Amino acid sequence: MYKKMILVMVAIVMALSVFSGCTGDNDGDGDAVSKLKIGVVYIGNISEPVGFSTEHYKGIMAAAKSLGIKESQILQREEVSDNDESCKEVFESLIANGCNVIIGTSYGYGTYMNDLANDPAYKDIIFMHCSGEYKNDVNFSNFFGRxxxxxxxxxxxxxxxxxxxxxxxxxxxxxxxxxxxxxxxxxxxxxxxxxxxxxxxxxxxxxxxxxxxxxxxxxxxxxxxxxxxxxxxxxxxxxxxxxxxxxxxxxxxxxxxxxxxxxxxxxWNLEAYYEQQFTDIINGEWKPGVAYWGGIKEGVxxxxxxxxxxxxxxxxxxxxxxxxxxxxxxxxxxxxxxxxxxxxxxxxxxxxxxxxxxxxxxxxxxxxxxxxx
Incomplete structure (x- = not known):
């Protein structure tokens, strides 16, 4: 119960001080960039030279660099299983550490991310899930490539x-x-x-x-x-x-x-996708409820x-x-x-x-x- 109360308090503070919702006006690009804090959960090891997790890591970090988002604003969690509820605790810990954008990069995270995204306490946290089908019209979208x-x-x-x-x-x-x-x-x-x-x-x-x-x-x-x-x-x-x-x-x-x-x-070529998503968040133009599925034409x-x-x-x-x-x-x-x-x-x-x-x-x-x- 105490843990839950702490998480709810974090979410409320973030709702008041970071974004006035997932979309809408922001108070200047520089301020919006500095208030962004991104939590990313990977199923694999991002230090490997190749692999799915590595490609997400490379795309996220390249996009962040191009937009002036500091490495300290991105919290990474590697080798997180997607087949039990332990991953939900990882997502919750990222929120407790101030993350206002949560990215899950494996199919099996979807159920747990969906539970969190639909919790009223986290309605102002942006959730982005790769390869799943869950989304909502408040704060949750999914994405994949063809x-x-x-x-x-x-x-x-x-x-x-x-x-x-x-x-x-x-x-x-x-x-x-x-x-x-x-x-x-x-x-x-x-x-x-x-x-x-x-x-x-x-x-x-x-x-x-x-x-x-x-x-x-x-x-x-x-x-x-x-x-x-x-x-x-x-x-x-x-x-x-x-x-x-x-x-x-x-x-x-x-x-x-x-x-x-x-x-x-x-x-995969994920830099352009992540850069667009981060740009939309910074500009207050990010849209929930989207199921993005780009292919060769889009360069994904x-x-x-x-x-x-x-x-x-x-x-x-x-x-x-x-x-x-x-x-x-x-x-x-x-x-x-x-x-x-x-x-x-x-x-x-x-x-x-x-x-x-x-x-x-x-x-x-x-x-x-x-x-x-």
Whole structure:
């Protein structure tokens, strides 16, 4: 009870002295910048050279620097589990330490952030959640990137490179975000190599190097000569390099990990997004209730430079499709026949999947070998 009272008092003080609400006029850019205090919670280690948490950290710090937000105004909490209520205590501690903007960078934080955002005591705290579906019209928004677009491009790279026609996918957790990425990657593979298949093995982890590496090694033992992944660590890339098969990274350009066996990576560019959000907060123009989902066109996601290891003609094909993403003339789940694993037609030449259907996707496309855990 005492702890709760302290947190409520902090929130009231912040409501009176920092913002007059999430939107509205501020009392001058310099003053608004100095009163900003940002709390960020990461599932991974931000000191790692690559990974999802690292990309958020880089984007946040670059945006802050450009806007004159001091490092002392940003409180970072690393390696915070997203599968139990302990993370809620971490968010509460950031608020108790004066943070008026809270950012959670993992899917599993959503339930706990939603509870806090809807607590009247915290109505003047801004909450931003990456990869989830929760939001409200008072102080809570969510954001993600259309990473499936970059996944499709890396699928093209894999489909043109494989010689065994077996491509291994080290999958994280069976949620729509991961399934959507697997499907898009597979569609990219099949667009250039109809004979290839994508073999999926689950780790049920976001960041367990031992499990991820051993899962990649299992796929390699089954004949996969290209490995890709959906985890925060580069363990699958290291397994590919050590076993002399080709590697496609995720989150960051993972060439540093796969080295001479690197092909490319599907990557995040989060600086521009965070800079816009922080600018809107400073100017009193930040809007709650938004579900942001930018893609290649907006510059939030991309494909890393192709290495010299890619098959002949790969750069030209990637450039062709990349241009179509940018001008809006092509998207992954629209206007051509797409079947699921059972042969059911899910998309036709004149239909497309809605964002709601993409965000709830729980089926595999034809060409994926594996089941959804």
């Amino acid at each position: 990473m499936y677009q970059a996944r499709y491009l890396t699928g093209i790279v894999a489909g043109l490179k494989t010689e065994t026609n077996k491509i291994g996918y080290v999958a994280a957790v069976g949620i729509p975000e991961v399934i959507r990425g697997i499907n898009a990657f597979t569609l990219g593979v099949k667009s250039v190599n109809p004979d290839a298949e994508v073999i999926v093995r689950w780790t049920n982890t976001w960041g367990n190097p031992s499990i991820e590496k051993s899962t990649a090694e299992t796929l390699i033992s089954e004949g996969c000569d290209v490995i890709t992944q959906h985890q925060d660590t580069d363990a699958a890339q290291i397994a590919a390099r050590e076993n002399k098969v080709w590697a496609i990274g995720y989150h960051s350009d993972m060439a540093v990990s796969s080295k001479e066996y690197n092909l490319t990576s599907a990557i 996601v991309d494909i890393a430079p192709l290495s010299d290891n890619v098959a002949e003609g790969t750069q030209a094909k990637v450039d062709e499709v990349l241009a179509k993403f940018k001008d809006g003339s092509f998207d992954v789940f629209a206007n051509y026949e797409i079947k699921d694993q059972d042969g059911n037609v899910k998309v036709t030449a004149d239909t497309k999947l809605t964002d709601e259907e993409l965000l709830s996707m729980m089926w595999f496309v034809e060409g994926v070998v594996g089941t959804i855990d």
